[in-house]
Amino acid sequence: MKKHILIVPGDGIGAEVTTVGKQVLEAIAAKFGHDFTYDEALIGHVAIEATGKALPDETLTKMRAADAVLFGAVGHPKYDNDPSAKVRPEQGLLQMRKELGLYANLRPIKLFDELLDASSIKPEILRGADILFFRELTGDVYFGEKKRSEDRNTASDLMVYQRYEIERIAVKAYEAARTRRSKVCSVDKANVLESSRLWREVVQEVAKRYPDVETEHQFVDSAAMMLIKDPKRFDVVVTGNLFGDILTDEASQIAGSMGMLASASVGDSTGVYEPIHGSAHDITGMGVANPLASVLSAALLLDISFGLKAESEAVIAAVDAVLKAGYRTRDIADANTPADKLLNTAAMGAQVLAQLA
Numbered sequence: 555m556k557k558h559i560l561i562v563p564g565d566g567i568g569a570e571v572t573t574v575g576k577q578v579l580e581a582i583a584a585k586f587g588h589d590f591t592y593d594e595a596l597i598g599h600v601a602i603e604a605t606g607k608a609l610p611d612e613t614l615t616k617m618r619a620a621d622a623v624l625f626g627a628v629g630h631p632k633y634d635n636d637p638s639a640k641v642r643p644e645q646g647l648l649q650m651r652k653e654l655g656l657y658a659n660l661r662p663i664k665l666f667d668e669l670l671d672a673s674s675i676k677p678e679i680l681r682g683a684d685i686l687f688f689r690e691l692t693g694d695v696y697f698g699e700k701k702r703s704e705d706r707n708t709a710s711d712l713m714v715y716q717r718y719e720i721e722r723i724a725v726k727a728y729e730a731a732r733t734r735r736s737k738v739c740s741v742d743k744a745n746v747l748e749s750s751r752l753w754r755e756v757v758q759e760v761a762k763r764y765p766d767v768e769t770e771h772q773f774v775d776s777a778a779m780m781l782i783k784d785p786k787r788f789d790v791v792v793t794g795n796l797f798g799d800i801l802t803d804e805a806s807q808i809a810g811s812m813g814m815l816a817s818a819s820v821g822d823s824t825g826v827y828e829p830i831h832g833s834a835h836d837i838t839g840m841g842v843a844n845p846l847a848s849v850l851s852a853a854l855l856l857d858i859s860f861g862l863k864a865e866s867e868a869v870i871a872a873v874d875a876v877l878k879a880g881y882r883t884r885d886i887a888d889a890n891t892p893a894d895k896l897l898n899t900a901a902m903g904a905q906v907l908a909q910l911a
């Protein structure tokens with residue numbers, strides 16, 4: 555199969571982990587006889603430094619022309635500590651999602667058995683947890699009107715949803731549930747927010763079209779608690795942009811680490827595949843970042859954008875084998891990890907590649 559993949563490393567550990575993600579795509583192409591070509595583009599802080607824009611036009615054009623995008627992360631401490639900055643790396647990410655119509659963000663929370671002890675949650679609570687989040691990605695308070703009063707003392711972000719935006723993500727969630735354990739949990743705050751009342755109304759309507767799928771509605775505060783108390787009760791979770799952002803970082807602890815969680819952002823055009831983690835300033839340049847979230851994002855890319863199921867499964871099996879062999883990056887290591895199994899980013903990548911050779 556001939557495909558063109560755009561690598562967009564972004565900032566911080568984004569470059570470190572996408573290097574490994576790309577190597578895995580190259581290894582898959584070699585193993586299965588595909589012809590993948592690559593290009594690279596800037597986003598975030600590195601793009602602001604080079605062009606003044608967080609999402610340069612050239613990057614967007616390249617994204618539209620690509621068959622899929624492997625994305626790293628954006629963000630820089632310079633902006634995190636300066637709320638007044640007008641141009642910010644994260645704007646590039648949000649603009650990309652909007653411009654490409656990436657309204658559905660799939661965040662699978664799957665615990666590799668070998669990592670049962672890497673989590674701070676008890677193994678007996680975690681064992682068998684397997685959740686697929688559908689986070690709505692182009693609406694909500696992220697894209698509603700933002701205001702600051704003239705005296706600068708009052709600020710607001712409009713939490714807004716339109717019926718069609720809720721319906722299309724709900725349909726994706728129900729369709730996915732049919733291929734899994736046929737359960738959808740919709741998460742909102744309908745006891746307080748009008749936008750959540752519309753959310754619940756629309757999900758209830760969509761649910762009627764899927765009588766074979768069990769539907770549950772939960773308030774976000776309770777859902778946050780349930781995720782830790784009993785993660786196994788969840789199959790597919792569908793929720794808005796902000797709640798989905800927060801709940802999936804929380805859920806990363808079910809999988810052991812932020813460094814394990816991949817995601818697929820899909821919708822109207824080119825799919826973008828990215829770890830859920832950020833640029834991780836605290837470990838940037840140290841070479842210790844876990845590249846497996848990027849590797850697993852590459853697996854999602856192969857499956858969802860290219861329909862290459864066997865290739866995608868080969869990547870997941872390679873990760874599984876590396877973990878079974880006891881190899882760990884720092885974030886998923888524990889006191890029992892022997893020194894010779896504690897790997898840096900590149901060495902972990904090399905172990906995955908060895909499995910794919």
Ligand SMILES: NC(=O)c1ccc[n+]([C@@H]2O[C@H](COP(=O)([O-])OP(=O)(O)OC[C@H]3O[C@@H](n4cnc5c(N)ncnc54)[C@H](O)[C@@H]3O)[C@@H](O)[C@H]2O)c1
Nearest residue numbers: 627628629630812813830831832833834836837843844885
């Ligand atoms: N999609 C994105 O591009 C994205 C997502 C989240 C945050 N950010 C940005 O990243 C910057 C840092 O944000 P943050 O610190 O809140 O979140 P973060 O996800 O970057 O880091 C949170 C914690 O998880 C650890 N971590 C993250 N990824 C890891 C990996 N692959 N291996 C090992 N440890 C890992 C970090 O070291 C840190 O301790 C901010 O500027 C933020 O805006 C970007």
Ligand SMILES: CC(C)[C@H](C(=O)O)[C@@H](O)C(=O)O
Nearest residue numbers: 628629644647648799830832
């Ligand atoms: C960096 C930020 C804008 C982004 C978000 O909030 O969507 C990130 O946290 C994510 O989860 O991709």
Ligand SMILES: [Mg+2]
Nearest residue numbers: 799800803830
């Ligand atoms: Mg986030």
